[in-house]
Amino acid sequence: MAIFSIVNQKGGTGKTTTSLNLGSALAKLGQKVLLVDMDSQGNLGYSLGLDDGSTIADVFEGTTEIEDIIQQREQMDIVPSDMRLVDIELSLMDMDERHNMLNSKIKHLSKKYDYILIDCPPSLSILAVNSLYASERVIVPMLMEVLSLQGLDQIIQTIEKINASYKKKLVIQGILPVMVDKRRKLSQEVKDYILENYDVKIFNSMIRNNVKASEAPSFGQSVIEYAPSSNSAKDYMDFANEIVKLN
Numbered sequence: 517m518a519i520f521s522i523v524n525q526k527g528g529t530g531k532t533t534t535s536l537n538l539g540s541a542l543a544k545l546g547q548k549v550l551l552v553d554m555d556s557q558g559n560l561g562y563s564l565g566l567d568d569g570s571t572i573a574d575v576f577e578g579t580t581e582i583e584d585i586i587q588q589r590e591q592m593d594i595v596p597s598d599m600r601l602v603d604i605e606l607s608l609m610d611m612d613e614r615h616n617m618l619n620s621k622i623k624h625l626s627k628k629y630d631y632i633l634i635d636c637p638p639s640l641s642i643l644a645v646n647s648l649y650a651s652e653r654v655i656v657p658m659l660m661e662v663l664s665l666q667g668l669d670q671i672i673q674t675i676e677k678i679n680a681s682y683k684k685k686l687v688i689q690g691i692l693p694v695m696v697d698k699r700r701k702l703s704q705e706v707k708d709y710i711l712e713n714y715d716v717k718i719f720n721s722m723i724r725n726n727v728k729a730s731e732a733p734s735f736g737q738s739v740i741e742y743a744p745s746s747n748s749a750k751d752y753m754d755f756a757n758e759i760v761k762l763n
């Protein structure tokens with residue numbers, strides 16, 4: 517069993533796309549998967565065509581149990597979110613155990629799943645801290661561009677702080693290059709820079725830029741279901757195989 521946060525405080529770096537497609541690919545490999553949306557934008561549920569209904573906001577408010585809001589798509593269990601997470605975030609500010617909200621709600625579920633994947637918001641806010649605190653490992657989907665490097669320092673520092681404050685052993689499993697255009701030399705240069713200057717791994721897998729990945733959400737499907745023979749589906753299947761082989 518492993519709990520991963522999919523983290524990058526920059527917007528639009530493929531966190532949601534990676535959460536749902538890695539999840540669906542892992543499910544295809546026979547793994548039992550739970551996806552959790554911790555972003556108030558609610559993109560994850562929308563992208564999988566989930567029904568409107570109760571979400572993790574209700575669970576945090578204490579009016580519903582997490583078991584009652586789980587929906588199923590593509591052999592996965594999914595915990596949706598909605599924009600009320602913004603208010604929850606504000607109310608968490610005054611709580612002593614504010615980092616432990618998500619962990620306290622999903623801890624008992626961990627035995628049921630091989631993988632729990634948490635889709636984080638584009639920030640390192642208290643909701644992201646909740647996701648990280650509930651996790652053991654981190655996947656950082658990243659565009660291989662110079663501007664991405666600025667954000668990397670912040671992610672590393674945040675994880676170090678969480679480990680120190682809460683006696684955690686959270687590790688960055690790796691950076692996942694996304695929306696890669698193989699014709700651009702810059703990608704390789706940014707990769708080399710990261711490997712030389714940071715103590716983080718880059719996954720062997722990478723996700724190519726592919727229009728099918730961006731089309732799939734409008735059909736409420738992962739790209740694995742929507743376009744199984746596309747580059748994106750293949751890349752995410754390869755990535756799932758890399759994840760399964762980790763120890």
Ligand SMILES: Nc1ncnc2c1ncn2[C@@H]1O[C@H](COP(=O)(O)OP(=O)(O)OP(=O)(O)O)[C@@H](O)[C@H]1O
Nearest residue numbers: 527528529530531532533638695724725726729730
């Ligand atoms: N491999 C890809 N090829 C082409 N487009 C992609 C690819 N991966 C993601 N996209 C598109 O890029 C946009 C951003 O992706 P996504 O929503 O997954 O990012 P995010 O990090 O979750 O964003 P946010 O920070 O807002 O939560 C979306 O329109 C998505 O469809």
Ligand SMILES: [Mg+2]
Nearest residue numbers: 531532555559
């Ligand atoms: Mg997202």
